[in-house]
Amino acid sequence: QVQLVESGGGLVQAGGSLRLSCAASGRTLSRYAMGWFRQAPGKERDFVAAITWTGGTTHYEDSVKGRFTISRDSAGNTVYLQMNSLKPQDAAVYYCAASYGVLTTAPGAYDSWGQGTRVTVSS
Numbered sequence: 001q002v003q004l005v006e007s008g009g010g011l012v013q014a015g016g017s018l019r020l021s022c023a024a025s026g027r028t029l030s031r032y033a034m035g036w037f038r039q040a041p042g043k044e045r046d047f048v049a050a051i052t053w054t055g056g057t058t059h060y061e062d063s064v065k066g067r068f069t070i071s072r073d074s075a076g077n078t079v080y081l082q083m084n085s086l087k088p089q090d091a092a093v094y095y096c097a098a099s100y101g102v103l104t105t106a107p108g109a110y111d112s113w114g115q116g117t118r119v120t121v122s123s
Helices: none
Strands: 003-007 010-013 018-025 032-039 045-051 058-060 068-072 078-083 092-100 117-122
Touching: 003 092, 018 032, 018 092, 018 117, 032 068, 032 078, 045 068, 045 078, 045 092, 058 068, 078 092
Parallel strands: 010 117
Antiparallel strands: 003 018, 018 078, 032 045, 032 092, 045 058, 068 078, 092 117
């Protein structure tokens, strides 16, 4: 498994921006597709965005298309989620996750998870 640590969450006003980071430790993220998920209180953990290990393909949940951008650094060991035009409904704990070789939206396909970082959006 890969050890993942998220950072960058916080409180932002509606319409504002945040950039989440997910750093790997212990081993490289080479060959791992990476995903971001979010979980609001009382709700299931939902897919937000994913990126292949090469960075060449990305996939987004419909409600964040055009507002969020997933990317990874050239070394492949840090993944980012740039979140713009934030809405109160985006508030949740955001988790990054690693899936060996497969880009997928299914949480069960990811075998390593970070501890989460909380995003709060005030209206």
